[in-house]
Amino acid sequence: MPAAHRTLPALVLLPAAALALAGCTSAAEGGSDADAGGLTVCTNSPYPPFEFERDGEIVGFDMALADEIAADLGVEKTVVQANFETLESGAALDTDQCDVAIAGITITDERRASMDFSEPYFNDELALLTTGDSGVTGFDALGDASVGVQQGTSGEDHATEQGWSAQQFEDVELMFQSLETQGVDAVVGNVSALGERAAGSPDLELVDTLDNGEELGVAVQKGDTELLDQVNSTLERIRGDGTLERMRADWMGL
Incomplete structure (x- = not known):
């Protein structure tokens, strides 16, 4: 989860030609594909707990949200995998690959210049995860404790700013394994991922959170106010x- 949230390139990509087959009518041409009987959703998986594959289907918090939007519209949902760079730049929307982009996208002023965002649907604040016997009770109690962070994330940025003794991990799973085997005393990252891990690990505790302004939104093509209003209504x-x-409890244990 990068500092601007979800800025790393996707691991799972579809060729542009394949994406175009699932495309939709642009807002400039009179409305989204939702008007014609379907809601096409661009996402970028795997990125649990927001979107990941289970039994051949893309599921997760974001997909549950997409289901609610589609239900209120009275249409079927279709999911399209896309490179995250095309999502955060607005290109997937501008080229009519989808009606909405729902992929753990943090709302920023830079991104607002290329697409329109819904009201925030999740505040992915920083969290502190540790073991029950670590003695770490919160951010203020870290002291000289060793802290695990994932490279290129807001957790790493914050640890650096605070001068903590941070150990970097390329992969979030390796970070969690280090915590569980006492390689580090605690880990810092976004509450969505850390909450999910805590919910599935009885020996781990989510002991503190910090609001760093990472609010996630549903993106639509610039100017598609009709669809944006419908998303906000949902x-x-x-x-x-x-x-x-x-949904927070089901997918994140929060």
Whole structure:
């Protein structure tokens, strides 16, 4: 999870020609594909717990959100894999590969220049994960403790800024394994990933969080206000009826 969230190139790509087959009518031409009977969603998997493959299907928090949007529109959802660079730049939307991009995309001013964002649907704040017997109770209690971080992430940036004794890992799974085998005393990363790990590991505890402004949004093509309003309407509904809270518990253990 990079500092600007999800900026690394995708591991799973589809050729542009294949993506175009799942394309949609552009906003400039009179509306998204959702108007014609379907909602095409660009994402970038694997990126658990937001999107990953299970039993041949792309599932996760973002896909559950896409299901809610499609249900409110009264249409079927189609998922298209895309290079994340085409998502954060708005290119996948501009070339009509999809109606919406839902892929753990942090809302930034730079990205707002290329696409429109919904209201935030998740605040992916920093979190501190440790073992139950580490003695680490929060960020302020780290002291000289060894801290694991994933390279190129906001967790690494924050650890560097704080001057902590940080050990870098290329892969998040290696970081978690080091914590579980006492190679490091704690790990710092986004609450979505750390919460999911804590929920599945009885020996681990999520002991602290820090709001660093990483708010995630659903992206639509610049100027597609009709679809954007529909997405925001769904977000308002699922906040109000408890669906969003249940999704957090189901996919992130939060």
